[in-house]
Amino acid sequence: MKARLTIALLLGVASMSATCANSAEMAKAMEKKSFGTTPDGKTADLYTLTNKNGMQVAITNYGGAIVSIIVPDKNGKLGDVVLGYDTLDGYVTDKNYFGALIGRYGNRIGNAQFKIDGITYTLAKNNGKNSLHGGIKGFNKALWDAKDISRNGEPALELKYTSKDGEEGFPGNLSVTVVYTLTNKNELKIDYSATTDKKTVVNLTNHSYFNLSGPGSGDILKSVLRVNADKFTPVDSDLIPTGELKSVAGTPFDFREPTEIGARIDSDDEQLKLGKGYDHNFVLNKEKPAGLSLAARVEDPASGRVLEVWTTEPGVQFYTANFLDGSVHGKGGIAYGKRTAFCLETQHFPDSPNKPSFPSVLLSPGQKYHTTTVYKFATK
Numbered sequence: 001m002k003a004r005l006t007i008a009l010l011l012g013v014a015s016m017s018a019t020c021a022n023s024a025e026m027a028k029a030m031e032k033k034s035f036g037t038t039p040d041g042k043t044a045d046l047y048t049l050t051n052k053n054g055m056q057v058a059i060t061n062y063g064g065a066i067v068s069i070i071v072p073d074k075n076g077k078l079g080d081v082v083l084g085y086d087t088l089d090g091y092v093t094d095k096n097y098f099g100a101l102i103g104r105y106g107n108r109i110g111n112a113q114f115k116i117d118g119i120t121y122t123l124a125k126n127n128g129k130n131s132l133h134g135g136i137k138g139f140n141k142a143l144w145d146a147k148d149i150s151r152n153g154e155p156a157l158e159l160k161y162t163s164k165d166g167e168e169g170f171p172g173n174l175s176v177t178v179v180y181t182l183t184n185k186n187e188l189k190i191d192y193s194a195t196t197d198k199k200t201v202v203n204l205t206n207h208s209y210f211n212l213s214g215p216g217s218g219d220i221l222k223s224v225l226r227v228n229a230d231k232f233t234p235v236d237s238d239l240i241p242t243g244e245l246k247s248v249a250g251t252p253f254d255f256r257e258p259t260e261i262g263a264r265i266d267s268d269d270e271q272l273k274l275g276k277g278y279d280h281n282f283v284l285n286k287e288k289p290a291g292l293s294l295a296a297r298v299e300d301p302a303s304g305r306v307l308e309v310w311t312t313e314p315g316v317q318f319y320t321a322n323f324l325d326g327s328v329h330g331k332g333g334i335a336y337g338k339r340t341a342f343c344l345e346t347q348h349f350p351d352s353p354n355k356p357s358f359p360s361v362l363l364s365p366g367q368k369y370h371t372t373t374v375y376k377f378a379t380k
């Protein structure tokens with residue numbers, strides 16, 4: 001009921017902006033409202049970005065989380081395509097990272113330890129003996145400073161957060177800026193930037209859970225995936241990469257041709273057993289090492305929605321929500337079950353701080369970290 005009301009309100013805003021066509025209307029491209037009060041008494045807001053096609057993305061500055069992405073299906077009907085919660089409280093207690101900004105280090109660091117210049121840094125352990133997604137209080141639990149920086153007729157939200165030297169064990173004060181831009185080509189573009197005052201490691205990503213037929217529509221096994229990767233990084237029983245870059249050829253990790261996500265997910269493959277499904281980093285094929293290139297494309301035959309992921313990053317974690325078990329209730333009270341969503345987390349490879357052969361995640365004073373990822377929506 002609540003979800004229906006939210007969607008009705010959002011559709012209302014969409015049709016309002018569709019009827020106006022001048023710059024006064026552009027102000028409406030970004031709407032801000034209170035999303036609730038954090039446990040330490042601060043107000044979190046919800047920003048709704050609307051483009052000229054009526055596509056809408058709602059983002060809270062709590063954890064920088066994407067709360068909804070509303071896009072048309074093949075019949076032009078608008079609908080939400082990400083899992084999440086109706087209220088701030090959901091995000092405060094969430095353990096699944098729905099829609100959140102992840103840092104300082106997205107994915108796992110083995111034994112929650114790494115060395116820089118011979119100094120060992122010990123991190124908070126929040127995944128057995130390992131560190132996952134930034135630690136116990138990662139960037140997904142921070143309240144970010146938000147600013148409307150919409151320009152050229154496209155809504156854009158800037159989020160800033162300073163992670164203190166020693167936070168969760170990471171060295172250096174890290175100043176982070178993330179900009180979400182909703183383009184008029186139905187792209188959600190995310191620009192991540194950071195600088196540090198001490199050598200550190202950085203790996204920022206977004207953890208949206210997509211279901212192109214909408215949350216509550218069942219599993220994503222019939223969605224058809226293409227991943228632009230000839231190799232992936234196999235893992236051990238803790239989901240830490242072994243260090244090998246393994247060819248996908250002849251394995252259930254070969255998504256070079258469009259293939260249903262569910263086609264091989266329960267096959268007798270050691271890597272799939274370790275992940276309880278897909279929970280692996282793919283080594284992206286890069287034509288231009290520094291530029292944006294296609295990481296993955298997903299087509300949902302039921303809704304006709306298509307998602308393309310473009311990134312400057314060398315890797316993408318493909319995760320089929322194997323750990324959701326129906327115990328978490330999200331938007332509209334829907335129970336989120338196993339494999340009812342997929343994540344495509346663009347990133348550097350897991351455990352890179354301990355794998356000298358992987359692309360480096362080191363950031364030094366004077367350098368600027370900058371990566372871009374684009375989620376592009378279309379229909380077929």
Ligand code: BGC
Binds near residue numbers: 239
């Ligand atoms: C990880 C999973 C983890 C999930 C949610 C993914 O990025 O690879 O193993 O369960 O995030 O926490």
